[in-house]
Amino acid sequence: MLTRVMAHTAEGGAPAPVPADYVRVHDEIARDSLGRYGRHEIKHTDEGMLVSFPNAAAAVEAASSMQQLFRRLRETTPEISPAVSIVIAAGAPIQKARDPRLTPVRIATALMAHAGLNDVLVAPPVTDLMKGEMFRFERTGTFQITGVDQPLALFRVNW
Numbered sequence: 001m002l003t004r005v006m007a008h009t010a011e012g013g014a015p016a017p018v019p020a021d022y023v024r025v026h027d028e029i030a031r032d033s034l035g036r037y038g039r040h041e042i043k044h045t046d047e048g049m050l051v052s053f054p055n056a057a058a059a060v061e062a063a064s065s066m067q068q069l070f071r072r073l074r075e076t077t078p079e080i081s082p083a084v085s086i087v088i089a090a091g092a093p094i095q096k097a098r099d100p101r102l103t104p105v106r107i108a109t110a111l112m113a114h115a116g117l118n119d120v121l122v123a124p125p126v127t128d129l130m131k132g133e134m135f136r137f138e139r140t141g142t143f144q145i146t147g148v149d150q151p152l153a154l155f156r157v158n159w
Helices: 020-035 056-076 104-112
Strands: 001-007 038-046 048-052 085-088 120-122 137-143 153-155
Touching: 001 020, 020 038, 020 048, 020 056, 038 085, 056 085, 056 120, 056 153, 085 104, 104 153
Parallel strands: 085 120
Antiparallel strands: 001 048, 001 085, 038 048, 120 153, 137 153
């Protein structure tokens, strides 16, 4: 899982810097929520986190829980509530196959380029691993990873 705190755009549509309060609130909610799902925080970026989970279901449940908490916060305290994009990819952390371009981190990074405010996006095999679970996925198109010939399906989690 990769999360990214997003700020509202500045005048003229240019990206605005992310306020430190947004990052602090993200970190508190994310760590609290993620802790309930067996996560391992790999890296904190300036505006988000890279996190691993024991399985895809735990990652999707944690992402949905986080987005619900962020939504409630936006409704009650909009001045300190960040918009957060979350993407989830699954697989071995280090690709031992012939194509290292399809590691989960590379897939998540490519997915993030398509994530809007408050989205939870996933790519296969997450949807395959979630068969029989309570979540619904909406296919929203495809995305490309540099150097990979075939596009990958893009799904939005209806959290």
